[in-house]
Amino acid sequence: MTSTLAPLEQGAVRIVFLGGLGEIGRNCFCIELEGRILVVDCGLMFPEADMPGVDLVLPDFTFLRDNADRVEGVVLTHAHEDHAGGLAFLLRDVSVPIYGSRLSLALARNRIVEAGMLDRTELIPIDDGEQRRIGPFELEFVPVTHSVPHAFAVAYTTPVGTILHTGDFKLDLSPVDGRTTDLALLGEIARENGGVRLLLSDSTNAERPGFTPSESTVGGAMRGLFREHADKRLIVASFASHLHRVQQVAVAAVAAGRKVAFVGRSMTQNAAISREMGLLDVPDSAVVDIEETPSLAPGEVCVICTGSQGEPMSALSLMAAHEHKWVKVNEDDVVVLSAHAIPGNESNVNRVIDSLHRAGAEVIHEGVAKVHVSGHASQEELKFMLNLIQPEWFVPVHGEYRHMVHHARLASEVGVPPERVTVCEDGDAITLTRDGLDVERKAVPAGYLYVDGIVGDVGHGVLRDRRNLAEEGVVVVIVTVDAESGELVTGPEIVTRGWVYAPEAEELIEDAKSAVRESLADAAGEGATDFDTLRRHARRALGKFINERTRRRPAVIPVVIEV
Ligand SMILES: [Zn+2]
Numbered sequence: 001m002t003s004t005l006a007p008l009e010q011g012a013v014r015i016v017f018l019g020g021l022g023e024i025g026r027n028c029f030c031i032e033l034e035g036r037i038l039v040v041d042c043g044l045m046f047p048e049a050d051m052p053g054v055d056l057v058l059p060d061f062t063f064l065r066d067n068a069d070r071v072e073g074v075v076l077t078h079a080h081e082d083h084a085g086g087l088a089f090l091l092r093d094v095s096v097p098i099y100g101s102r103l104s105l106a107l108a109r110n111r112i113v114e115a116g117m118l119d120r121t122e123l124i125p126i127d128d129g130e131q132r133r134i135g136p137f138e139l140e141f142v143p144v145t146h147s148v149p150h151a152f153a154v155a156y157t158t159p160v161g162t163i164l165h166t167g168d169f170k171l172d173l174s175p176v177d178g179r180t181t182d183l184a185l186l187g188e189i190a191r192e193n194g195g196v197r198l199l200l201s202d203s204t205n206a207e208r209p210g211f212t213p214s215e216s217t218v219g220g221a222m223r224g225l226f227r228e229h230a231d232k233r234l235i236v237a238s239f240a241s242h243l244h245r246v247q248q249v250a251v252a253a254v255a256a257g258r259k260v261a262f263v264g265r266s267m268t269q270n271a272a273i274s275r276e277m278g279l280l281d282v283p284d285s286a287v288v289d290i291e292e293t294p295s296l297a298p299g300e301v302c303v304i305c306t307g308s309q310g311e312p313m314s315a316l317s318l319m320a321a322h323e324h325k326w327v328k329v330n331e332d333d334v335v336v337l338s339a340h341a342i343p344g345n346e347s348n349v350n351r352v353i354d355s356l357h358r359a360g361a362e363v364i365h366e367g368v369a370k371v372h373v374s375g376h377a378s379q380e381e382l383k384f385m386l387n388l389i390q391p392e393w394f395v396p397v398h399g400e401y402r403h404m405v406h407h408a409r410l411a412s413e414v415g416v417p418p419e420r421v422t423v424c425e426d427g428d429a430i431t432l433t434r435d436g437l438d439v440e441r442k443a444v445p446a447g448y449l450y451v452d453g454i455v456g457d458v459g460h461g462v463l464r465d466r467r468n469l470a471e472e473g474v475v476v477v478i479v480t481v482d483a484e485s486g487e488l489v490t491g492p493e494i495v496t497r498g499w500v501y502a503p504e505a506e507e508l509i510e511d512a513k514s515a516v517r518e519s520l521a522d523a524a525g526e527g528a529t530d531f532d533t534l535r536r537h538a539r540r541a542l543g544k545f546i547n548e549r550t551r552r553r554p555a556v557i558p559v560v561i562e563v
């Protein structure tokens, strides 16, 4: 599939969606003006259960690779993995600067450094409310509240009017750091330069009625837990980037006279970065190394750790399995899962909750107490945004298809004419001109890029094979035949994994060998001596036998050796 799009008419703006429209994750779009391209976010997606062996999923970068010389830079709305986790991979293909808040850049930096890609980019910090020209684009960075501090909405001023992208946001009116979504600035943007012609807005919670509660409500729940369980060790798992959550847990712990220990690589890293930046305020006297906690009474300790998504090698999973060096979960523990399972992680989260129970701990999660609130706007906030901005055109972004459909309905409810609302998907391109908005469906390749280990693209074929092997197993049949006559010299030998348990199925395997032997004899009788024909015969005979006797379809691999 080609990734070259028609040249734009003078002043027109094109947006190409590479990910995040139709799934939660791998958010990425490109915005193009006067032949130059800005990439907005570059995230990853966590693999689903039907993607065996896949570590993570990225956007398809074909379009960007093919237009690498026209890419001006990357704009980072915030540093969640679903927005920044693909940057290190993107930098292999394009070497450009990345613009974002100081915190976003600091959080994104680690992965880029680990991948050895830091010299392929320049990290350019942006302040709240800053206006900046990047190539032909005029950008304005608007503070928004979200589940990581210092997130931005971004307004793009272009010859055909203003485009506003909310990024991930909620309207938290009492955020932990006092940095609210800048509604006044958004209002100004909505009024100036003829208003906002196109709004792209976060759809994650478009099905949730009401308002998302303020992050600060979690603080109260935490204080309550510390009071209730004064004699127990408290272990709180949260996203390492959710510094406001970490802050509130730490404040509640310190107020209850406890010491705080950070555990897990990203938690320790992020706590250090954010304490250095003055974004996480925990007194030095209240922080201890995890090695020191065994000498303290359970009621004197609060462990803040990673693993809220049930990741098998995370701090929390190791603690639950008694494989963590310093913390082994027991009856003296109350474990708080202060997060919501991202799609794809539910079964891992259930598993860790179960093993925490097995270890004797009490487990508190969002199903039983208000220990988590979402970082995304619910319906009333989404309508507020639509009312405030009053866009001429609206394209919902960031969500599964159903989230975007519901967001589109909300827009119609608050008076955006339905013909000016377009639900797009990954791979679609939209062009904003003076006359209106054109949509080109499936304009560029936008499939999943599967990453396994350090191999860039595992590919659909490999994944299909893995699924088949996982479900049906494999049977290998090995024969040696005479090159002249085609007659069997040795074998058949049958080796199998995942079809039947061979030591207990001797008879079946003997019958299978006979079936192959017969079919090869038939083939030889018909004068077939060539390698390919014999292989085909062996595969067909064995496949038929397996299907008839066991009603299964394992991969059948014939190996014919000619002597
Ligand atoms: Zn986010």
Ligand SMILES: [Zn+2]
Pocket: 027, 080, 082, 083, 168, 398
């Ligand atoms: Zn997101």
